[in-house]
Amino acid sequence: MKVIGIIAEYNPFHNGHLHQILQVKQNNPEAMLVVAMSGNLLQRGEPAIFDKWVRTEVALKNGVDVVLEIPVEGSLQSADKFAEAGIRTLMDFGVDELYFGAEHSEYDFLDYAQKIRNLDTSKFKEYDSSFAKQIQNAVSEKIGHDLTNPNDLLGLSYAKAVLKFKAKIKLVPIQRINAEYHDAFLPDKGEIASATAIRHALFQSDEPIAKYVPQNVTYDNLQKVSWEDLWPYLRYKLITTDLNELKKISGVVEGIENRLVKYANELPKETTFETWLQKVKSKRFTYTRLTRIASSILIDLKKTEVQAYEKVPFYRLLGFTSKGRKVLNTAKKQLNYTMYTKISQDDKDGKYAVNYRTGKVYSLVTGVQQDLKRAPLMIK
């Protein structure tokens, strides 16, 4: 049994994702497709536009056989840590090959990862906005050319994670087509738009998006979630929490908590999340880094919880097809760590606690219970 893996966020699932899956299927008609997917808070530090169950169902209806959650301890991290959480999950479920989009599918990412394996990053002044640039320069030097496109960089993170965990996973970059990662608007022609453009259409422009998503999918009448929905809670949390408590939150370093609280206090009542963030932003703290910190504060994700997850991870099964059951049966025999299917009253205070909190906060907006007693989705 060949098992293909994908690391995804599906925010939301669209024709570009379907295209990728069809390519996998074309190359591997018999293979199983396992996806490690972020839950309700994503790697760029924002809430998913639709909850993890909606996104799981759409994936299962469009060729994915098993969906596993990347816990927030892994999703609300830099690309390297996010990749590690994804790879670690996929390897334990027997994935043989990882498919991922890349701007340069001809690159040998594993080779690059090996070349920069001993790159000493300690000489770089950490966290500076030029930090990424300096790393990139050093990487370029080692591998002989620039590596700057976002999906290429993510590919490198996957390769580094594969090396780190000695995962027996072959990397299969596939050429990205059409939509650019961050295109803000729907394209003039074609049926593939970026997730960013689709979200923009759903939230702001009201342009129809049916053309850009699989025919068996509709996002009409679903509650959408954005940072603006969660911002009142974050603001309340910031103004009522002791600074010493904030310091315990994942990503909170170098006194950034002072700036976060200062502007939560000082800006007018009507201030939006975006305005607050622009005020807080500085050379040392980029937009995405801050949104990840904001997400972590919102759900009270502590540094100790991230460390505990990295030491002893766990899995959460979100859904599977009847075909995918075989992957699960095989994996079950070899799993090193706990796999959660349902979350019980006991589990919610256990290792899954911060993910449970995340679901509760998310459901303040949607009203849809996220974890307690929810069984994995099963699609024929």
Place this chain on the structure above:
Amino acid sequence: MKVIGIIAEYNPFHNGHLHQILQVKQNNPEAMLVVAMSGNLLQRGEPAIFDKWVRTEVALKNGVDVVLEIPVEGSLQSADKFAEAGIRTLMDFGVDELYFGAEHSEYDFLDYAQKIRNLDTSKFKEYDSSFAKQIQNAVSEKIGHDLTNPNDLLGLSYAKAVLKFKAKIKLVPIQRINAEYHDAFLPDKGEIASATAIRHALFQSDEPIAKYVPQNVTYDNLQKVSWEDLWPYLRYKLITTDLNELKKISGVVEGIENRLVKYANELPKETTFETWLQKVKSKRFTYTRLTRIASSILIDLKKTEVQAYEKVPFYRLLGFTSKGRKVLNTAKKQLNYTMYTKISQDDKDGKYAVNYRTGKVYSLVTGVQQDLKRAPLMIK
């Protein structure tokens, strides 16, 4: 210099309050009038309809000479503790006589307080809904008649506090007129309505209330605050806070935190504060007791903070008239504890911290800064 004291909430200030002040002035034309007033969260566990500055200004314009804040450590407590906070403040500012409304102004409250001084309440099962009833029965036995009206009971609490602190304050009950304490509707005739009826008119019925408030007062165009405005924050706090942390909050005992969180979790997204509270209510936890707990959780008022205040209180000056300055000048020489006028960056993390948090939470609704750098109001 004769100094008269009143303990009040002015939620909001109306003709009944004015009537009381005019009576004081009639009996004591030369006296100073000092009011100890709850801040933005009141003794019945609810937010003040208007912030403490609005209420201070109205009081100063209608005969009050000095307004001092009863900190939340004192205001969010049972009648006895609330009375203690008020009396302790007033005695330190040289108050000679306490005026208060009573359903039976002929009662000798100090005598009653002396008679029940050694009442052993330990035999009563604490917190049971019949607890108050049992205490009342025992009190009736000691003093020879029933004492059940709300203002009479509060009068008894004042008297007990006077005894406890050996305060040299004479109690002057004045007969309550017209409006009953909890009348929900504006009266058919007259110019005195209950605060409850006025709030009801302001929030719900849109009936004009100008007739029931002093002529120099308008409540038009002011941001009103109710529990429904604060409920989203409380709900977020309940679902994201560890149960062991909730146990540290003032008033949280006997596992009530479990019920609070359970219903915050389980009830539908649209659930109002009132609906949640009705669900949580039980024989052992009355409505008002629960709203005080809810308020305490909202602002993270810890048991240790209440204890610290009771051990070492402090004063916060909210406003004064030019005449009232004399009271302050005299008091300053004899104050045992810190008097805050402005709240500085340092003070906000000090003894005043939980009151500062209260102001920040309240201003999430109003947008009006409550404490930092706000000087006491001065009225000519």
